[in-house]
Amino acid sequence: MDTQPNSPEARDKKYHMHAYTNARRHQEVGPLIIEKGDGIYVEDISGKRYIEAMSGLWSVGVGFSEQRLVDAATRQMSKLPFYHNFTHKGHSPLVDLSEKLVNMAPVPMSKAFFTNSGSEANDTAMKMIWFRSNALGQPQRKKIISRKRAYHGVTIASASLTGLLNNHLSFDLPIANVLHTSSPHHWREALPGETEQQFSTRLADDLEKLILAEGPETIAAFFGEPVMGAGGVVVPPAGYWEKIQAVLQKYDILLVADEVICGFGRTGNMFGTETYAMKPDIMVMSKQISSSYLPISAMLINDKVFEPLADESNRIGTFGHGFTAGGHPVAAAVALENIAIIEERNLVANAREVGAHMQKRLARIASHDLVGEVRGIALIGAMELVADKATKAPWGAAGALGGLVNGILQQNGVISRNMGDALAFCPPLIINDKQVDDIFDAVEKSLDEAAKQVK
Ligand code: PLP
DSSP states (O other), rough: OOOOOSSHHHHHHHHHHOOOSOOHHHHHHHHOOOOEEEEEEEEESSSSSEETTTTHHOOOOTTOOOHHHHHHHHHHHHHOOOOOOSSTOOOOHHHHHHHHHHHHHHSOOOOEEESSSSHHHHHHHHHHHHHHHHHHHHHHHHEEEEETTTOSSSHHHHHHSSGGGGGTTTTSSSSSEEEEOOOHHHHHHHTOOOHHHHHHHHHHHHHHHHHHHHHHHGGGEEEEOBBBTTOBBBOOOTTTTHHHHHHHHHTOOEEEOTTTTTTTTTSSSSSSHHHTTTOOOOEEGGGTTTTSOOOOOEEEOHHHHHHHHHHHHHHHHOOOOOTTTTOOOHHHHHHHHHHHHHHHHTTTHHHHHHHHHHHHHHHHHHTTTTEEEEETTEEEEEEESSSSSTTTTTSSSSHHHHHHHHHHHHHHHOOOEEEEEEEOOOOOTTTHHHHHHHHHHHHHHHHHHHHHHHH
């Protein structure tokens, strides 16, 4: 790293507090400053090239150099750089995007509502659900169930929905009315000899017990990612969504599918909702909606949600919620063009086909001494690192081995992300088989290098 006092690295340490970073350790470690990107690759400030095997933050679906998105942004920026959708106003990109999203939805949806981030969208979903309960004359129906290891964002409400310790500790979270049911990670949580189906049945029973203990009339909604992402890529066990949804239907509880990572092709279908036959009342989307070229997020709501909201807004005189930049015209134009690219280039089919190759390469490393489990579907996956395969024990502190291997892998030219001891892989949807091989050749090499330090 450059140590000149005026180097970007030195100025970063002096002036910039990073997200999701140990702020003290950053002073020793310093930043990795990424300067440019093309396709699945990014280049740092020293000219070193990496495969971005996380698509940035699970998000740059079409890759890092898509000129059509630059052109769409430029056109819209020149025509109408800003307008909003408050108080009956609107603009064409948002009309077009609303129509597109409602028509794309794999289950009947009524309206689209726009925000700027996944966190804001989940926060908004929670507010809509509370507003709806009041509209229906059920003010006691305010509790929301999420899951341990879920990730739904970082605002006060969405961080409460998130089921990860680091998002709660010292933030005084979660807030009241948010409950967390069991995590669906079979390898970690199943009882000895328990099949995936049996495990799913037990988790559905856990959910029902929680609902009954709290009072079914107090539970408004259940939030879930079709495949958990930031909790370590947890693919639902066989039968999971079917059994969970049966319980939700029994007690008339809304289902919110958080498609922020799964949406727009990641699991080999346009939405994770299709992959797992989910029937959500609200779908939350962001990230790959615009390949993160600009911030935008959206929620689709069905009539069961929209109609009471409309009635309540009529009673009060407004739906008193919305963000200045929610559904920004330039971001909406980029999202429309991005979705067109995903469709025209068959990137969902590519995720399925190249994803099958990625899952094969993941399966191959399962036999490595340091790998306890591999998991995934299509173009999302993870390997869980252990010091002892039989006991599943970590190497020293939890996350130490994940950090070690992730660092070596980065030196070897691949950017992944370790969530504790799970290393995730979520490459751009445009990736091909040969590039998947490049990633996993580097992963195998890095595991061998790490093994020398661990043994
Ligand atoms: N929901 C899911 C499933 C996510 O993965 C994320 C971010 O990683 C969020 C919500 C929060 O999105 P944002 O970081 O845009 O607030």
